[in-house]
Amino acid sequence: MTHFKPDFARDPRMFDANASGSSDLGDLPEWDLTDLYPAPDAKEIKRDQDWLEESCRTFAADYEGNLASLEAEDFLDAVRRYEKIDTVAGRLMSYAGLRYYQHTTDPKRAQFLSDMQDRVTTFTTPLVFFGLEFNRLSDEHVENLLAASAELARYRPVLERMRAMRPYQLSDELEKFLHDQSVVGASAWNKLFDETIAGLTFTVDGEELNIEGTLNLLSEQDRAKREAAARELARVFKENVGLFARVHNTLAKEKEVEDRWRGMPSPQTARHLSNHVEPEVVEALRDAVVEAYPRLSHRYYALKAKWLGLDTMEVWDRNAPLPMESERIVPWDEAESTVMDAYTAFDARMTDLAKPFFKEGWIDAGVKEGKAPGAFAHPTVTTVHPYIMLNYLGKPRDVMTLAHELGHGVHQVLAAGQGELLASTPLTLAETASVFGEMLTFRKLLDQAKDQQERKVLLAGKVEDMINTVVRQIAFYDFEVKLHDARAKGELTPDDINALWMSVQGESLGPVFNFMDGYETFWAYVPHFVHSPFYVYAYAFGDGLVNALYAVYEEQGEAFKDKYFDMLKAGGSKHHKELLAPFGLDASDPAFWAKGLSMIEGMIDELEQMES
Structure with missing residues (x-):
């Protein structure tokens, strides 16, 4: 039966830096x-x-x-x-x-x-x-x-x-x-986690903040402010790491017991079944991304270190803005018009579908005391309409989060015609419209860039978002695989979980990083590990799929649009093979993932060429 689980649509950027208040x-x-x-x-x-x-x-x-x-x-x-x-x-x-x-x-x-x-x-x-x-x-x-x-x-x-x-x-x-x-x-454990996270307080330079405001400081221009926020996050997470370890131990053990009774061959099996995706397709995706780490994240972060004038990057530098990046806050009205203009430029039908979200109270945007962190789109039921939650405070990334969640909302409205049982889209396909909405917004902004410097900032921002969506999520997936495998052998101490977390960080982010003491606890606040085990690969799946879809759009133009709307209207009524066939795409083909990753590589190529 239906249970309220908004997490399927949470934006991956919430793991890294969201927003803080502004008047x-x-x-x-x-x-x-x-x-x-x-x-x-x-x-x-x-x-x-x-x-x-x-x-x-x-x-x-x-x-x-x-x-x-x-x-x-x-x-x-x-x-x-x-x-x-x-x-x-x-x-x-x-x-x-x-x-x-x-x-x-x-x-x-x-x-x-x-x-x-x-x-x-x-x-x-x-x-x-x-x-x-x-x-x-x-x-x-x-x-x-x-x-x-x-x-x-x-x-x-x-x-x-x-x-x-x-x-x-x-x-x-x-x-x-x-x-x-x-x-x-x-x-019950999910609620304990949510309430604990929402109730945490952090003090940075004498100011008391919630987790949203503190994470936001990791994307401030002031490097000292970023470091202070990172160290305060580490301090508070360390104080609470015993509780978070208990939550993870309990949920992983509960899952292991039920999986064992059911005869599930792996901890991931239930997720693959619910996603209606074959294990070998997920493994092909995972292997393609891990193999590409050096060409993606390692290469990009080395480039970013150069821009920041650093030989070694600390974890608080990963989401730092570029030195030439504007600190201007984007008002809500401008964010709305930016995303709506991009959606309209693609197809007027998108405008009609998106407009009620802004006009009818379907979005909750402000950061408020006790509000859940991050962002999500929840479809409610097909006889009503979706609702979008944001924590919007004016960063350029928050505009992209709006584009992302609005894409989910449009998808959910279109799929509602299938009825309650067929509208729900497997997670691997649920990210399609959201990431496509981001891509439309990004391309619109890129086309409007006034000069090379603005183009560089936009490209770098998009590459970072893609790394967060692809590289980071596959690293998270590997962490979860290791966590559940280790928990099957016995109780895990906080130090055990910390070690598993760190085992994927250097591999995924690259040799340019130094990891401060305390960063080993940063697994503690990621909600997907608690709410939706093995969810995270759906982000990488969706990003790779959209990169391939967007290439088809650039080739086909108008002929693409009706097929795209038909795909969204299908909801969960078709398997990914059926949905992608009209576009000449097949996610079970290993070359499919290489095509998606090559788009990210191409953007990094362009950024490197700007340096020469």
């Missing part, structure tokens, strides 16, 4: 959640909870033990009823979750979310039988059902994803136990 930003939009429910005590919430409880009960009464005897039309009715239940449960959880992420340290909001999770989990427990019983039907029986009803056959992708779990399915009783137990398992 020059203009009026920042806030969410209007009344499209979901008028208020937390609204009668509509009680109405939907009562409906959900009764609908789950009658669904089980009508179908449990009877799936094998259903004709195609009756099975279609069951799927549609399940879909309506999924929609109502998703609406309730979206409202509770979005309110919580606006102010994670508000105990009333946390209580409301916990109570809603408890109720929705309890109400939906009777539905656990559906997937289990369906998976006990023979392949021949399922094919006969699909052949008998074109409307039912439309749900084939959803049913196939359910069937993919057949080898790993437990008994009905155990599956129901895991469903009920989830509210005090991973989701």
